Amino acid sequence: MKANPGGTVTGEAIIGRKKEIADIWTRLEKRSVVLTAERRVGKTCVLRKMYEIPRNGWLPLFCWVESDRHPIDCVGKIFSEANRLEARSDKGIWLGRIRSAYRTLAGAEISGWKLPQLRTDWKSLLNALFSDISENTGNRILIVIDEFPMMISNIIKDHGGPLGMEFLDALREIRQKYEPSDQIRFLMSGSIGLHLILQQLKSDHEYKGNPVNDMSQKVLSGMTEEDVKLMCVKYLAEEGIIRNDQAEFDRRMFEATDGLPLYIQYVCERFQDSKRREVSPDDIDAEIRAMMDDREIQWFNNAAERIETYYASLQADHRASIILKMLSHEESFVSEGVIIDDVRSQMTVEYDDEVLSTLELLLDDNYIVRDTSTGERRYRFRYEIMRKWWRINKG
Numbered sequence: 001m002k003a004n005p006g007g008t009v010t011g012e013a014i015i016g017r018k019k020e021i022a023d024i025w026t027r028l029e030k031r032s033v034v035l036t037a038e039r040r041v042g043k044t045c046v047l048r049k050m051y052e053i054p055r056n057g058w059l060p061l062f063c064w065v066e067s068d069r070h071p072i073d074c075v076g077k078i079f080s081e082a083n084r085l086e087a088r089s090d091k092g093i094w095l096g097r098i099r100s101a102y103r104t105l106a107g108a109e110i111s112g113w114k115l116p117q118l119r120t121d122w123k124s125l126l127n128a129l130f131s132d133i134s135e136n137t138g139n140r141i142l143i144v145i146d147e148f149p150m151m152i153s154n155i156i157k158d159h160g161g162p163l164g165m166e167f168l169d170a171l172r173e174i175r176q177k178y179e180p181s182d183q184i185r186f187l188m189s190g191s192i193g194l195h196l197i198l199q200q201l202k203s204d205h206e207y208k209g210n211p212v213n214d215m216s217q218k219v220l221s222g223m224t225e226e227d228v229k230l231m232c233v234k235y236l237a238e239e240g241i242i243r244n245d246q247a248e249f250d251r252r253m254f255e256a257t258d259g260l261p262l263y264i265q266y267v268c269e270r271f272q273d274s275k276r277r278e279v280s281p282d283d284i285d286a287e288i289r290a291m292m293d294d295r296e297i298q299w300f301n302n303a304a305e306r307i308e309t310y311y312a313s314l315q316a317d318h319r320a321s322i323i324l325k326m327l328s329h330e331e332s333f334v335s336e337g338v339i340i341d342d343v344r345s346q347m348t349v350e351y352d353d354e355v356l357s358t359l360e361l362l363l364d365d366n367y368i369v370r371d372t373s374t375g376e377r378r379y380r381f382r383y384e385i386m387r388k389w390w391r392i393n394k395g
């Protein structure tokens with residue numbers, strides 16, 4: 001298989017993730033799920049694979065809402081996916097309520113979602129849609145929404161915080177209404193963390209809601225060793241490239257990339273493009289070193305930019321930069337006290353809590369991980385490859 005790092009991957013090209021996907025389906029048995037991860041870890045690939053190969057008894061709808069800027073746009077997306085399923089089902093019309101609500105408001109059959117009266121009445125249309133879906137489908141419906149936080153952020157930008165909050169709360173009500181009977185579940189993900197948007201709603205609009213605390217939070221990280229091996233087979237063995245010292249090669253690939261599929265693809269693409277017939281474990285380290293200087297590679301610029309944008313809007317950017325810079329020079333865990341002292345030596349810190357809340361943000365955002373096994377709280381970068389990049393570029 002040709003490596004295609006950063007490209008749109010579908011079908012067979014989405015490799016592995018069996019264990020993570022099984023875990024998500026198991027969680028969905030009980031409640032809806034929010035899937036989070038650092039950028040480019042493979043969230044969309046996981047959503048797509050679950051949509052393409054659903055577990056028995058489930059009927060997934062896939063809604064990509066990145067460009068949606070009003071709740072009605074999202075209602076429209078879910079409707080058109082449900083409409084597509086209705087057309088394929090043998091149960092006849094199951095979207096009667098929303099069609100009739102639409103007709104009452106617009107005086108016509110469903111043709112678009114831009115009319116002002118539809119916007120005003122988005123909530124009744126949302127409720128009609130979910131009544132229809134829950135009543136008329138035998139299977140369990142999984143509403144997969146990718147780029148959910150981006151949509152909420154767009155709604156807030158265009159229409160203000162209150163509409164964003166109302167929409168979050170309306171979706172929570174829908175879950176509370178339909179989850180007990182196991183008919184409907186949501187699986188939401190996105191490239192920006194919802195917690196950042198909630199933080200903003202809390203500080204700017206005194207938002208008191210807990211819109212996703214009824215959902216299970218699944219953090220996606222690098223691939224398992226087994227999946228890394230599978231990728232090596234697909235991109236190298238199947239392309240006629242021999243891995244010298246195969247077991248060690250696969251282990252090194254796992255360690256050097258933290259199992260992140262995008263970087264495995266980059267390394268394998270370089271092996272494929274260089275037309276090598278044989279590669280050794282040391283070649284992996286050499287490629288990664290060379291890649292660090294390659295500006296075409298989608299490194300962790302997004303993660304760095306997010307500190308300058310979202311973190312700045314929360315006045316946490318300076319603290320976050322200092323913390324990450326310091327951790328980028330440390331291979332192992334650093335204790336909380338040392339981190340607080342380091343921040344304090346570079347800027348005014350009135351209360352330790354200011355540093356602690358920034359650490360919480362960085363944890364929620366998957367930049368870092370925490371260890372408490374020694375009895376004290378200690379932190380390090382979640383990914384070694386990201387630490388190395390940070391040290392070179394931001395350290």
Ligand SMILES: Nc1ncnc2c1ncn2[C@@H]1O[C@H](COP(=O)(O)OP(=O)(O)OP(=O)(O)O)[C@@H](O)[C@H]1O
Nearest residue numbers: 005006007015039040041042043044045191261262
């Ligand atoms: N299971 C996989 N099999 C093959 N390639 C993968 C897999 N998962 C991720 N990739 C590679 O990593 C890239 C990023 O994956 P994906 O778009 O799913 O990440 P994401 O977490 O949704 O990113 P973002 O946060 O930017 O939305 C893909 O373009 C692909 O090259």
Ligand SMILES: [Mg+2]
Nearest residue numbers: 043044190191
């Ligand atoms: Mg994505």
